[in-house]
Amino acid sequence: MGVLSPNPPFPPTRMAQLFYEFLGRYNDWKLARRQETIGRIIVLLLGLLALIFPLIFPNFSLSVSFVMLILLYFATRRYLELNEQVSHLYVNVHILHHHLIGKLEVGFCDHREPCHCAENFRKYVLNNYNISFDKGSLSGNKS
Numbered sequence: 001m002g003v004l005s006p007n008p009p010f011p012p013t014r015m016a017q018l019f020y021e022f023l024g025r026y027n028d029w030k031l032a033r034r035q036e037t038i039g040r041i042i043v044l045l046l047g048l049l050a051l052i053f054p055l056i057f058p059n060f061s062l063s064v065s066f067v068m069l070i071l072l073y074f075a076t077r078r079y080l081e082l083n084e085q086v087s088h089l090y091v092n093v094h095i096l097h098h099h100l101i102g103k104l105e106v107g108f109c110d111h112r113e114p115c116h117c118a119e120n121f122r123k124y125v126l127n128n129y130n131i132s133f134d135k136g137s138l139s140g141n142k143s
C-alpha cells in the first residue's frame with residue numbers, strides 16, 4: 001500500500017532532534033513569509049488609496065489623506081519588521097537545512113554496509129512536508 005508509516009524513518013534520535021528543530025524553524029519561516037506577503041499587499045493597497053482617494057473625492061481633502069498616510073506609515077513599519085524577521089528565520093532554516101543535508105551524506109545512520117536509510121528519509125520528508133533535501137533546494141521551494 002502507498003500509505004506512509006506514521007513513524008518517520010529516523011535512524012538515531014539525534015537525527016530526529018535535528019529534524020524537528022529544523023521543521024519548527026521552517027514552519028515559523030513559512031508563517032512569517034505569509035504574513036509578510038499580506039503586509040506587502042496592505043501597504044500597496046494603502047499607498048494606492050492614498051494616491052487615488054484625493055483624485056476621486058477632492059472634497060474629502062486633507063484629513064482623509066492624512067489619516068491614510070498615517071496608516072500607511074504604520075503598515076510600512078510593520079511590513080519592514082516582518083521582512084527582517086523573514087530574513088532572520090531564513091538564515092536559521094538555511095543553516096539547519098544545510099546541516100541536515102550534510103548528515104544525509106555522511107553519518108546519517110549507523111550502518112556500515114550500503115543502505116537506504118538516507119534515501120528513505122529524503123522521500124519521507126518530501127512526501128510528508130514537501131521539503132526537499134537536495135542541495136540548494138530550499139530557496140527554490142514552492143508554497
Ligand SMILES: [Zn+2]
Pocket residue numbers: 011109110111115116117118
Ligand atoms: Zn542505514
